[in-house]
Amino acid sequence: MELHFKVIGAILIVLALVHIIFPRYFNWVEELKPLSLINRQMMTTHTFFIALTVFLMGLLCLTSANELIVTDLGKKISLGFAVFWMIRLYFQFFGYSAELWEGKRFETIVHVLFSCLWSYLSVAFLTAYFN
Numbered sequence: 001m002e003l004h005f006k007v008i009g010a011i012l013i014v015l016a017l018v019h020i021i022f023p024r025y026f027n028w029v030e031e032l033k034p035l036s037l038i039n040r041q042m043m044t045t046h047t048f049f050i051a052l053t054v055f056l057m058g059l060l061c062l063t064s065a066n067e068l069i070v071t072d073l074g075k076k077i078s079l080g081f082a083v084f085w086m087i088r089l090y091f092q093f094f095g096y097s098a099e100l101w102e103g104k105r106f107e108t109i110v111h112v113l114f115s116c117l118w119s120y121l122s123v124a125f126l127t128a129y130f131n
Contacts, residue, residue, distance in 0.1 A: 001065075001069050001127065001128060001131070002065045002066055002069060005061045005062075005124070005128070006065050008061045008120075008121060009058045009059065009060070009063075009065070010058065010062065011058070011117070012054050012055070012057050012058025013055055013058035014058075015054055016051045016055035017051075019047055019050070019051035019054075023044070028043070028044070057084075060077075068128060069131070075128060075129045076129075078126075078128040079125070079126070079129040081121070081125040082125035085118050085122045085125065086122045088118050089115065089119060089122055092114060092118055093115075
């Protein structure tokens, strides 16, 4: 289980760093222009804090895998992480329209890969809590 947490830690850190390219990849300069200033700034600020949260989760998994698995506090943190990723998995199917990926090869692959990743994270953290 400890190896899973270390792998998860590395994946989460990479995922957090990928957020750096979001503004350019999703063309936020143009796409967010119609929004009010507060909505544009909330979009970028929330993206930053999501990336920071994911980065810190990854760092915690890399540096404290054993503690997350065997200590009472670690198990509670693992349960919190499991709930976080289960909710993220729910949003993968019910928060985003299937129009964004259906019939599009790359987007479908990304949808399936992230669905698998959110499932893996949920199961790993739940397993740590219940073992």
